[in-house]
Amino acid sequence: MERWVGRVALVTGASVGIGAAITRALVKHGMKVVGCARNVQQIESIRDELKAEKGQLIPIKCDLTKEEEILAMFKQIQKDLGGVDVCINNAGLSHCAPLLSGSTADWKNMLDVNVLGLCICTREAFQQMQKNKVDDGHIILINSMSGHRVIPNAAGHFYSATKFAVSGILEGIRNELQELNSHIRVTSVSPGLVATEFQQRMHKSPEIGKKICSHFKCLEAEDLADAVIYALSAPAHVQVHDILMRPTEQKS
Ligand SMILES: NC(=O)c1ccc[n+]([C@@H]2O[C@H](COP(=O)([O-])OP(=O)(O)OC[C@H]3O[C@@H](n4cnc5c(N)ncnc54)[C@H](OP(=O)(O)O)[C@@H]3O)[C@@H](O)[C@H]2O)c1
Structure with a gap:
């Protein structure tokens, strides 16, 4: 990770869960990390917790469903930090929204964050790298095992479709x-069940979220951070394409 010391990474959805773990790891490795989410206070408290570390965390409030907020964030990154070198598209969510009965508003929200937000950030990051002559940048997509197979669970079918879109987008960006x-690399990381707020947010119930994550030992957010560090640390001629990882006891 030596070559990334002092360089700039954007992590979307840095307030909790996988994004917060990736943010902590990158700051500890000496990167300047811009962490964005709607709940910027939570990122500010992570910044305070990381004060003694090698790198630094710059919190920015950004709702990824609003393109103008994304564009303003990239402008600020260019102005204050000279542009991004690494873009980690982590923010994502699921609603319980089956294909035959789900609400259009829930589907639109998932498309906005999981697909369009990811594409807009990737486009803006690439254009900034190109303008700044950064030819060794890295774009990372946090996908899901649900972007590779459909499990018979109606609540998550639309979410799964947004993650299949991410699998197609990965190949499109690489192409x-x-x-x-370009020598800018693109990598996706596709986990099974991870112990975060994801399930409780999806089911709008901390109890249900905890129950889903209690059937077996889930992946931890830090396991995902390790995978991201692995991809970023690979030598320049190695493009890690997609890392699929399940909890050992997960059946689906
Ligand atoms: N947990 C799992 O089992 C699992 C499995 C496979 C893949 N994943 C993927 O991993 C990624 C991270 O999920 P997680 O498990 O860490 O979930 P999480 O704990 O629920 O965190 C989701 C993050 O996304 C952010 N976010 C949601 N809507 C946003 C919006 N409109 N604008 C900006 N940020 C927004 C949230 O921030 P704010 O609410 O503060 O805005 C939060 O930081 C997602 O892409 C998810 O699909 C998770």
Whole structure:
């Protein structure tokens, strides 16, 4: 990770869960991390907790469903930090919204955050890297095992479709970077069940969330941070494409 010391990473959804764990790991490795989410206070308290570490955390409030907020954030990153070198598209969510009975508003929200927010951030990050002549940048997509197989659980079918979109987007980005002879790399990490707020937010119930995560030992957010560090640490000629990881006891 030596070559990333002092360079700039954006982590979306840095307030809790996987994004917060990735943020902590990158700051400990000496990166300047811009952490964004709606709940910026939570990122500010992570910043305070990391004060003695090698790198630094810069919290920015950003609702990824609002393109103008994303564009303003990238402007601020260019102005204050000279642009991004690494973009980690982590923010994502699921509503309980089956294909035959779910609400359009829930579907739109998932598309806005999981697909469009990820695409807008990736486009803006790439354009900033190109403008700043950064040819060794890295774009990381936090996908899901649900972007690779559909499990018969109606509540999550639309979410799964947004993650299948991420699998297609990964290949599309890789292709477009190749066409441009760019050395910017793109990697996706696809976990099974991770012990975060994801399930409780999905089911709007901390109890249900905890119960789902209690059937077996889930992945921890830090396991995902380790996978991200692995991809970022790979030598320049190695492009880690997709890391699929399940809890050992997960059946689906
Ligand atoms: N947990 C799992 O089992 C699991 C499994 C596979 C894949 N994943 C993927 O891993 C990623 C992270 O999930 P997690 O488990 O860490 O979930 P989490 O604990 O619920 O955290 C979700 C993060 O996304 C942010 N977010 C949601 N809506 C947003 C919006 N409109 N604008 C900006 N940020 C927004 C949240 O921040 P605010 O609420 O503060 O805005 C929060 O930081 C997601 O892409 C998810 O699909 C999770």
